[in-house]
Amino acid sequence: MVENARTINIVASLILIIGIAYILIPLYLTLTTASHSYEFMLQNGLVWSIGDQFLVNIRRIFTETSIPLQMLNSLAVAVGTATGMCVLSFLSAYAIVYFNVRWAGAAFALILATVILPLDMRFVTTYQVASNVFSPLNALLDATGLNDLIAKIFGAPFHGEWSILDTRLGLIAPLLAHGMGTFLFRQFFLTLPKDLFKAARMDGAGPVRFLFDILLPLSRTSFASLFVLMFLSGWTSYLWPLVASSKADTQTAVVGLARLIVEDSAVPDYPLIMAGAILVSIVPLTMIALLQRYLVQGLILSEK
Amino acid sequence: MNAIDPAIHIAAANIKLQNVSKTYGKLNIIPNLDVEFRAGEFTVVLGPSGCGKSTLMQMIAGLERVSGGKIVIGDREVQDLEPKERGCAMVFQNYALYPHMTVFDNIAYSLKIAGFTKAERQARVEVVAKMLGLTDYLARKPGQLSGGQRQRVAIGRAIVREPAVLLFDEPLSNLDAQLRHDTRVELAELHKRIGATTVFVTHDQVEAMTLADRILILNKGEVEQYGTPKEIYHHPASVFVARFIGSPPMNILSVSGDGTALRLADGQAVVDSHLIGDFHLGVRPEDIVVRNSGSQPGLRAQVRYREDLGSHSIIAADLAGETLRIATPFGADAPDFNVLAFSFPSDRLHLFDTKTGRAIPGALKEKT
Numbered sequence: 001m002v003e004n005a006r007t008i009n010i011v012a013s014l015i016l017i018i019g020i021a022y023i024l025i026p027l028y029l030t031l032t033t034a035s036h037s038y039e040f041m042l043q044n045g046l047v048w049s050i051g052d053q054f055l056v057n058i059r060r061i062f063t064e065t066s067i068p069l070q071m072l073n074s075l076a077v078a079v080g081t082a083t084g085m086c087v088l089s090f091l092s093a094y095a096i097v098y099f100n101v102r103w104a105g106a107a108f109a110l111i112l113a114t115v116i117l118p119l120d121m122r123f124v125t126t127y128q129v130a131s132n133v134f135s136p137l138n139a140l141l142d143a144t145g146l147n148d149l150i151a152k153i154f155g156a157p158f159h160g161e162w163s164i165l166d167t168r169l170g171l172i173a174p175l176l177a178h179g180m181g182t183f184l185f186r187q188f189f190l191t192l193p194k195d196l197f198k199a200a201r202m203d204g205a206g207p208v209r210f211l212f213d214i215l216l217p218l219s220r221t222s223f224a225s226l227f228v229l230m231f232l233s234g235w236t237s238y239l240w241p242l243v244a245s246s247k248a249d250t251q252t253a254v255v256g257l258a259r260l261i262v263e264d265s266a267v268p269d270y271p272l273i274m275a276g277a278i279l280v281s282i283v284p285l286t287m288i289a290l291l292q293r294y295l296v297q298g299l300i301l302s303e304k
Numbered sequence: 305m306n307a308i309d310p311a312i313h314i315a316a317a318n319i320k321l322q323n324v325s326k327t328y329g330k331l332n333i334i335p336n337l338d339v340e341f342r343a344g345e346f347t348v349v350l351g352p353s354g355c356g357k358s359t360l361m362q363m364i365a366g367l368e369r370v371s372g373g374k375i376v377i378g379d380r381e382v383q384d385l386e387p388k389e390r391g392c393a394m395v396f397q398n399y400a401l402y403p404h405m406t407v408f409d410n411i412a413y414s415l416k417i418a419g420f421t422k423a424e425r426q427a428r429v430e431v432v433a434k435m436l437g438l439t440d441y442l443a444r445k446p447g448q449l450s451g452g453q454r455q456r457v458a459i460g461r462a463i464v465r466e467p468a469v470l471l472f473d474e475p476l477s478n479l480d481a482q483l484r485h486d487t488r489v490e491l492a493e494l495h496k497r498i499g500a501t502t503v504f505v506t507h508d509q510v511e512a513m514t515l516a517d518r519i520l521i522l523n524k525g526e527v528e529q530y531g532t533p534k535e536i537y538h539h540p541a542s543v544f545v546a547r548f549i550g551s552p553p554m555n556i557l558s559v560s561g562d563g564t565a566l567r568l569a570d571g572q573a574v575v576d577s578h579l580i581g582d583f584h585l586g587v588r589p590e591d592i593v594v595r596n597s598g599s600q601p602g603l604r605a606q607v608r609y610r611e612d613l614g615s616h617s618i619i620a621a622d623l624a625g626e627t628l629r630i631a632t633p634f635g636a637d638a639p640d641f642n643v644l645a646f647s648f649p650s651d652r653l654h655l656f657d658t659k660t661g662r663a664i665p666g667a668l669k670e671k672t
Binding site: 192193194195196198199200201202203204205209213214217218 | 393401403414462
């Protein structure tokens with residue numbers, strides 16, 4: 001090993017360089033395409049040189065497309081899923097680890113089931129529920145015959161109707177149903193000294209106080225990791241937002257970008273799309289740059 | 305005593321457990337316990353793991369509910385109260401310090417919850433820190449402290465509220481031998497100074513013997529014996545206690561009485577007695593008298609091996625098919641021959657019932 005260190009270094013560097021090139025060249029081409037005009041692109045295709053139309057294209061994004069508004073939607077979805085996920089996972093993990101709940105094991109198993117049965121697999125049913133939140137309740141009442149009873153007493157059977165499609169709630173809620181956060185917090189809680197909860201009780205702290213005074217400050221890193229991970233996945237999620245909203249001003253930016261290609265009449269306006277792509281990537285890129293420490297910790301934690 | 309003492313005022317309270325029981329599902333940890341811990345005393349609850357001693361402590365603290373019975377601290381029935389209302393403080397086996405708080409905040413946390421002002425908290429913590437030698441470490445976090453210092457912080461956190469009852473759950477088991485000894489001495493001194501009723505759970509007999517005013521020996525949730533260390537050592541109430549206390553533990557031999565003497569299985573007479581029937585006979589290794597010469601009258605046993613421990617030696621010998629351990633002074637004339645002659649002191653023998661395992665006090669002294 002020691003004798004070959006030089007050769008290994010060279011080979012490793014080569015592999016890394018190829019990998020970096022594989023990732024960076026498309027990104028560079030995105031940048032060059034975004035800096036030329038539509039006409040220039042039609043004549044020359046993909047080029048390696050950087051043009052002078054970048055700011056013009058960016059301005060066109062603001063004036064001709066819904067991308068800026070859709071970025072606000074994306075922000076709402078990303079922050080909403082990340083925050084909701086943090087709060088829900090933290091509380092559910094707290095209940096599972098620290099309280100003597102008889103069915104805690106079963107509850108945790110159900111929560112984990114969302115990891116092996118992700119949203120992509122539950123698409124059709126999720127869409128049905130989103131189009132009418134009451135539909136499971138309606139079906140249950142019908143199936144159990146309770147609705148006949150209700151019809152007798154109140155004169156009409158119960159039939160709720162509430163669609164959350166085309167709303168931000170509808171975009172966020174299904175993305176929240178994911179067990180990874182609960183798993184992450186549970187694993188973290190289990191690494192803490194097990195008598196901590198008892199010690200706090202002896203000191204006079206009830207469950208809520210323990211949550212805020214002890215558990216929350218200790219979980220800061222886990223919170224940051226989960227928030228970054230969920231923010232990124234919320235921002236880049238495509239399939240569900242594509243289905244859940246059909247109007248341009250409720251769609252997310254990633255969906256909006258893809259919709260720019262919709263006209264199949266001519267060659268799509270790639271410079272405009274690429275400029276949009278760059279604009280849309282700035283937010284997650286900044287996020288990664290600022291919080292990459294937590295991102296790495298989160299990835300390590302969730303793999304354990 | 306010490307100039308800082310007046311700042312910690314502890315009104316020790318006695319603890320009475322009346323018909324206390326604890327079951328987990330079908331598992332009966334403590335069937336029925338009736339015991340009183342006296343005010344201001346240092347009581348050690350001793351027993352093998354799984355004997356219910358930690359459960360007992362947690363029920364006193366309020367961390368576990370009783371399945372039945374009453375717990376009275378002072379003159380209050382506390383079995384249905386929250387831990388903070390019981391006036392107990394606890395030191396945990398793994399300390400359970402709050403990792404994100406400084407030593408000061410760890411000690412002051414309970415005061416903060418109880419609504420003490422900042423000045424009061426400051427004053428109290430300083431007194432406790434001085435008492436435990438933690439003054440220089442108040443700004444540190446637990447992660448920056450050694451095991452012994454963490455232990456002291458845990459104790460400080462417990463005594464800062466001036467609890468009527470101090471509970472220790474195997475607090476020394478995470479320390480190395482030297483530190484364990486030092487902390488033991490410190491704990492004994494601390495108890496003398498503050499005088500809180502102390503209940504200390506352990507499975508270590510040395511801790512029990514050195515620290516306790518009174519030892520409660522538990523086995524399968526029931527009291528085997530409750531008494532001073534001296535009583536327990538010299539008058540064990542059962543075979544279980546006799547085997548549990550002492551290092552090496554007491555020898556327990558099967559004997560049967562024929563009306564003239566108690567005899568071993570091979571027919572050797574151990575001691576004159578008019579008793580008839582089968583018994584267990586207990587004799588402490590250090591009470592056995594070894595004869596120098598093999599020609600003198602007395603009991604004989606086959607020597608198996610000998611351990612020299614510095615302070616004394618232990619000889620293991622085969623006696624009527626059972627192992628007999630004998631403690632002799634180190635370097636005492638070692639009989640080189642295989643057969644060892646020795647005698648049992650008739651006033652230091654313990655007789656136990658074969659079926660119940662309970663001691664039969666005075667049985668050997670009544671002999672004519």
